[in-house]
Amino acid sequence: MIKGKIFIGFIALECLMLVSAYLHGRTIQPSNQASQWQAKRAVVLRLGLTDFALWTEARYTRHPSQADFFSAFQDFPASPDHFPAGSIIAPIHIPAKETP
Amino acid sequence: MSKHFKIIDYAISSLLRRKYKSIAILVAYTITVAMLASVLFLTHSLRTETTFVLQGVPDLIVQRMLGGRHELIPLNYAETIKTIRGVAGITPRYWGYYYDPLTEANYTLLGTGSGVATLDLLEGRLPGSVDECAIGAGVAALRGSDQSKELILVNSRNTGVLFEVSGIFHTASTLLTNDLVVLNDPAVVDFFGFPPDKATDFAVRVPNSNEVQTVAAKIKRLFPDTRPITKRELIRTYDMVFNWRSGMMLTVFSAAIIALCIMAWDKATGISAEEKQEIGILKAIGWDTADVLALKFWEGLIISMTSFLTGVLLSYLHVFYCNAFILSAVIKGWSVLFPTFHLTPSFNLFHLLTMGFFTVIPYIASTVIPSWKTAITDPESVMRG
Amino acid sequence: MALITVEQVSKIYNSGMADELTALEAVSLSIDNGEVAVLTGPSGSGKTSLLSLIGCMARPTQGKIFVDGKDVVKLPERFLTNIRRQRFGFIFQQFHLIRELSVLNNILLPLFPLQIGPRLMQDKAVPILEQLKIAEKKQLQVKKLSGGEQQRVAIARALINDPQIIIADEPTAHLDSKLAQEFMDILAVLNREGKTIIIASHDPFIHNHRLVNKTISMRDGRIEGIASR
Numbered sequence A: 001m002i003k004g005k006i007f008i009g010f011i012a013l014e015c016l017m018l019v020s021a022y023l024h025g026r027t028i029q030p031s032n033q034a035s036q037w038q039a040k041r042a043v044v045l046r047l048g049l050t051d052f053a054l055w056t057e058a059r060y061t062r063h064p065s066q067a068d069f070f071s072a073f074q075d076f077p078a079s080p081d082h083f084p085a086g087s088i089i090a091p092i093h094i095p096a097k098e099t100p
Numbered sequence B: 001m002s003k004h005f006k007i008i009d010y011a012i013s014s015l016l017r018r019k020y021k022s023i024a025i026l027v028a029y030t031i032t033v034a035m036l037a038s039v040l041f042l043t044h045s046l047r048t049e050t051t052f053v054l055q056g057v058p059d060l061i062v063q064r065m066l067g068g069r070h071e072l073i074p075l076n077y078a079e080t081i082k083t084i085r086g087v088a089g090i091t092p093r094y095w096g097y098y099y100d101p102l103t104e105a106n107y108t109l110l111g112t113g114s115g116v117a118t119l120d121l122l123e124g125r126l127p128g129s130v131d132e133c134a135i136g137a138g139v140a141a142l143r144g145s146d147q148s149k150e151l152i153l154v155n156s157r158n159t160g161v162l163f164e165v166s167g168i169f170h171t172a173s174t175l176l177t178n179d180l181v182v183l184n185d186p187a188v189v190d191f192f193g194f195p196p197d198k199a200t201d202f203a204v205r206v207p208n209s210n211e212v213q214t215v216a217a218k219i220k221r222l223f224p225d226t227r228p229i230t231k232r233e234l235i236r237t238y239d240m241v242f243n244w245r246s247g248m249m250l251t252v253f254s255a256a257i258i259a260l261c262i263m264a265w266d267k268a269t270g271i272s273a274e275e276k277q278e279i280g281i282l283k284a285i286g287w288d289t290a291d292v293l294a295l296k297f298w299e300g301l302i303i304s305m306t307s308f309l310t311g312v313l314l315s316y317l318h319v320f321y322c323n324a325f326i327l328s329a330v331i332k333g334w335s336v337l338f339p340t341f342h343l344t345p346s347f348n349l350f351h352l353l354t355m356g357f358f359t360v361i362p363y364i365a366s367t368v369i370p371s372w373k374t375a376i377t378d379p380e381s382v383m384r385g
Numbered sequence C: 001m002a003l004i005t006v007e008q009v010s011k012i013y014n015s016g017m018a019d020e021l022t023a024l025e026a027v028s029l030s031i032d033n034g035e036v037a038v039l040t041g042p043s044g045s046g047k048t049s050l051l052s053l054i055g056c057m058a059r060p061t062q063g064k065i066f067v068d069g070k071d072v073v074k075l076p077e078r079f080l081t082n083i084r085r086q087r088f089g090f091i092f093q094q095f096h097l098i099r100e101l102s103v104l105n106n107i108l109l110p111l112f113p114l115q116i117g118p119r120l121m122q123d124k125a126v127p128i129l130e131q132l133k134i135a136e137k138k139q140l141q142v143k144k145l146s147g148g149e150q151q152r153v154a155i156a157r158a159l160i161n162d163p164q165i166i167i168a169d170e171p172t173a174h175l176d177s178k179l180a181q182e183f184m185d186i187l188a189v190l191n192r193e194g195k196t197i198i199i200a201s202h203d204p205f206i207h208n209h210r211l212v213n214k215t216i217s218m219r220d221g222r223i224e225g226i227a228s229r
């Protein structure tokens, strides 16, 4: 019986940790939204930033929102998409007409 | 109740008897879940943060295209655009990329318009003159500018230019500012050698968000060589980068796929002669088929539940407390300057439950189903092997 | 009425295949409540096969088997489980213990799926362990025991559910004469309590034991003779 109890206790503990992590996230998010996110938004607003500095390796990965559909290939039309980040971010395709 | 307690107990003993196999499965399973949950957590919190932070981007950006490429835009376009109804203001933006052979990194050089200003996330202030700069924490660390308080870059005339560091962005903002070198506008123009009558693009202010689309269409009509990018498109871009469908569903389904792989492996190694023998014995000494299946169910549940929960907790620590260091090594690509994530710990319960469902259930099925046939065969022939 | 009746039972292994083998052919016998029956016969004559059929571990190819007046041949699996659990204690020729498990857990294993608390389980096991002189080895893994000790664990496991019928397949094969004597003494006690005992054995010591009141000789899957005394 002892092994079973250890197992159940362990699972219960993990569940508890997960639930508290979830609740922690729920409570911390609004306060972060208020302070840090506001500050970040202020940076965006002031500098007119458009993109995250995630992938700095190529123009179209540094500013995906400024690049168009085929910018990955614009330097040489037959070139394969050789930047690794290109395999993570999908080509940006925005429908011409959008209903708000 | 007491019966299931005893069966759980026995299931654990059984797993411990096949110690190495159990541990191997447990570890592989945990790592898989941890990886997938990390992707899930990272994309989710990046997405929530993006949608909030990027509300600050310009309402409309107007680029000029030439030969299918982004080109500098003549400043006199601004005069015409300004007259379009709904446009409250237009500012030329000066920015470009700078490859630093010294550190083999790309920086983004950005003009900051005019006016000295401070920001909460900026240690110091924005550049006030042509020989000052504010830099991202990544650039500062890479170039040692946090110590020397200066930065030397080589301009388009191959002359070294010395900038005095007036501010360094806070590490909390690296996601936005890591590779930035912020100069004032004349400094950028001079550095890249832009023609005096051109800017990189325009940021257009359209206070009424309903009008942005119309304004964009009008600009496109007036200047067919331009490409207007609306704020909504911008945010949509990031919605797509961290797309719920391509990111989240991929995560969930790859979780399912990998669970299936583990299962297939487990099945391929099969229910061993020993396990069969054991089932035969249990049947012979009076265990019901249902009891045997309950045993197998618990075996599966113990492994999958433990791995799932441990994996999720590990990934939670990994993403939110260790800045996703493993995952960022993977998604980093060739970026020399890669931001550290300072993410708000939060996750979507529904995503997690979906993932749990797709990992735990198939595994349990894969342990119960192969034993089924053995469990319903006459114990005598099972025991003889 | 007989407790166990076997009517015209045959068992054919791998029926219809190249290695088809008739292990039992038209076997009929009956065993009364409280009887001690011994199956004898050369190796391969079908003793184990017959015991398996009687103990509801397998189904005959043909014929009928009645346990307490109930035909068990056509019963669905879950009823057979109940019969195995409630009526039979089976001591296998190859022991069929779970080698990595402790002696105690092996003995308690038949009780696991029942609604019995751990305390009561212990209480049931202790006298049996002591009776069979394996009490001080109860925490040892079965694979670390000698053949004779393993056999006694197998016996203990058969007794834990307090069965009505004890089936023992070569129970003394690994025991020395002293332990064999003790085993028969235990059976004598159980028999006195009213239990029916069926043993398959080559051992003349068992054949000649005063407890035995029916000897069934087998050869090539058939019954050669039944002697009662």
Ligand SMILES: Nc1ncnc2c1ncn2[C@@H]1O[C@H](COP(=O)(O)OP(=O)(O)OP(=O)(O)O)[C@@H](O)[C@H]1O
Binding pocket: B381, B384, C013, C014, C021, C022, C023, C041, C042, C043, C044, C045, C046, C047, C048, C049, C050, C093
């Ligand atoms: N599952 C099986 N498949 C095929 N043949 C089997 C099977 N079980 C038993 N046999 C065969 O049936 C015959 C009778 O076997 P059984 O085990 O009943 O003999 P036994 O009288 O118990 O012999 P021993 O005294 O050696 O234990 C043997 O020839 C054996 O090979």
Ligand SMILES: [Mg+2]
Binding pocket: C047, C048, C049, C093, C169
């Ligand atoms: Mg035999």
